[in-house]
Amino acid sequence: MKELALAIDDVYTNKDIKSAIITGAGPKAFVAGADIAEFLTLSPDQGADLAKRGQVIFQRIEDCPKPIVAAVNGFALGGGCELAMACHFRVAADNAKFGQPEVNLGIIPGYGGTQRLTQLVGKGKALELIMTGDILPASDALSWGLVNHVTSAEELIPKTRAILEKIHAKAPLAIAKVVKCVNAALDKELDGYETEIKEFGKCFGTKDQQEGAEAFIQKRAANFTGE
CATH class of the missing domain: 3.90.226.10 (2-enoyl-CoA Hydratase; Chain A, domain 1)
Incomplete structure (x- = not known):
């Protein structure tokens, strides 16, 4: 252990x-x-x-x-x-x-x-x-x-x-937020919906979010850096 x-x-x-x-x-x-x-x-x-x-x-x-x-x-x-x-x-x-x-x-x-x-x-x-x-x-x-x-x-x-x-091809920060939000759904001390709102908002302060949106618009694969 x-x-x-x-x-x-x-x-x-x-x-x-x-x-x-x-x-x-x-x-x-x-x-x-x-x-x-x-x-x-x-x-x-x-x-x-x-x-x-x-x-x-x-x-x-x-x-x-x-x-x-x-x-x-x-x-x-x-x-x-x-x-x-x-x-x-x-x-x-x-x-x-x-x-x-x-x-x-x-x-x-x-x-x-x-x-x-x-x-x-x-x-x-x-x-x-x-x-x-x-x-x-x-x-x-x-x-x-x-x-x-x-x-x-x-x-x-x-x-x-x-x-x-x-x-691995996805945005690492987004993956981490997925884990946090899904776990919050089962945590009696947390409001899972409120956790999702906060973590969703935080995504928009990341370089990965900008890269993901630009890659989608430009029809290319995204290059996420975890920032």
Whole structure:
């Protein structure tokens, strides 16, 4: 988790990074979940601290002004499913499997799973998946709206890169504002419509807005600089 946090910090601060893909190291799993043996030693306060640390890291992913996409290649269970859901969207290999099986251990999701799964698939489906602990195959994850695309394992990264290449061609400041506004729609402390008004207005003080309008009028491709 510490290494993940450092990697996300690099996405935020490194100007050469336009986007990021989070994927598993091998074909078997995206992330199979936490070390269950660790749970035997935790007090209630330590359990809450563990959840808090995870939620802070995952919120950094969700709030990142640059696209972070989950390329799910195998099991995404427990914290792995929560990590995938914290990303801006998800592309899954056809062998991917999703689940929040925490109830089998006498606990619940702690890294935002109860909230993000509900946002993505709706209350009824979220309750069913979390309360049963069932494992959802990629095809069902697609029909439920949990993932955007399902592809072969071989095409998983190329497909994800192709989507990101489209996004790279757009205005970076506008992309960041899209993330902010869409997230505001789900934030009870914010008025999403008011956020959109403010961010829309801010676009008109950027060089990218001028470039985009001029390129459209001149019928040429825009050259955005992120300014």
